[in-house]
Amino acid sequence: MARLRYVKGPEELARARAANPEFLSSTVRSIRTVYETDPAIARAVVPRPLEPTGAEVALTVSHVAIHITPEFTFEIGSAIFGVRVTYDNVPGTYLITMPMTTEAAVVGGRETFGEPKKIADIEFKQEGKTASGVVSRMGIPYIEVQATLGDERGPRAFTEHAYCYKMLPSCQPDRDFDYDPLLVRLEWKHEQTRVVDAQASITLRDSPFDPVADLPVRKIVKAEYEEGTTASNGTVLRAVPGEWMLPFLHQRYDDHAVEGVELADAS
Numbered sequence: 001m002a003r004l005r006y007v008k009g010p011e012e013l014a015r016a017r018a019a020n021p022e023f024l025s026s027t028v029r030s031i032r033t034v035y036e037t038d039p040a041i042a043r044a045v046v047p048r049p050l051e052p053t054g055a056e057v058a059l060t061v062s063h064v065a066i067h068i069t070p071e072f073t074f075e076i077g078s079a080i081f082g083v084r085v086t087y088d089n090v091p092g093t094y095l096i097t098m099p100m101t102t103e104a105a106v107v108g109g110r111e112t113f114g115e116p117k118k119i120a121d122i123e124f125k126q127e128g129k130t131a132s133g134v135v136s137r138m139g140i141p142y143i144e145v146q147a148t149l150g151d152e153r154g155p156r157a158f159t160e161h162a163y164c165y166k167m168l169p170s171c172q173p174d175r176d177f178d179y180d181p182l183l184v185r186l187e188w189k190h191e192q193t194r195v196v197d198a199q200a201s202i203t204l205r206d207s208p209f210d211p212v213a214d215l216p217v218r219k220i221v222k223a224e225y226e227e228g229t230t231a232s233n234g235t236v237l238r239a240v241p242g243e244w245m246l247p248f249l250h251q252r253y254d255d256h257a258v259e260g261v262e263l264a265d266a267s
Contacts, residue, residue, distance in 0.1 A: 208255065
């Protein structure tokens with residue numbers, strides 16, 4: 001019989017689950033920042049049943065090396081942008097957008113956890129006392145972070161949580177969703193070998209497709225440079241009514257319904 005890779009047997013399925021990049025450890029270099037925005041805006045962008053804990057926005061730009069096997073490492077650029085929230089007394093970040101540089105990183109995170117990932121160009125640099133990260137889509141460098149590294153703080157380990165919604169628009173024109181959206185809590189376990197205090201600047205440029213500039217930077221609360229490893233997992237917490245999520249669904253896609261959209265020259 002000819003080789004047929006579109007169908008897997010039980011042993012092959014078990015190996016594929018074990019090799020899922022979403023559950024593998026990774027080596028990460030990041031510029032982690034938190035800034036304050038307008039409280040009314042922070043409240044407006046967070047869907048129920050999550051509750052904002054103030055007006056803080058978490059923004060992290062990273063270079064990630066995912067260790068598929070001892071012989072093969074898969075490298076990507078990634079970013080996280082979201083509002084600080086809480087649910088059931090567990091604080092975390094509601095993920096508004098998660099740009100990634102590869103299709104594999106986008107598809108795995110969206111389908112497994114419901115993460116709001118999009119393919120983007122991400123340039124991450126660190127040399128000496130400086131680090132920078134720039135996220136671009138549609139020819140627009142809409143997120144830029146510049147950092148000057150300061151005092152070394154040594155290693156640390158901690159668990160971080162984030163929230164997102166696993167949902168799909170319906171294939172039927174008379175329905176919004178094929179099933180009720182699911183609230184997911186992500187768990188990121190960080191083992192950091194290096195943490196450095198930093199002074200940072202954040203630039204959010206306007207983009208009709210990625211309107212992060214709608215959450216203006218009022219004050220930078222924290223900035224750090226980090227190196228270490230991260231392992232991720234997630235848990236479905238509950239279903240939510242589709243009408244709670246419908247006003248936010250378009251955030252996951254490029255909103256071509258926006259009037260007067262003009263793409264920047266990508267050349």
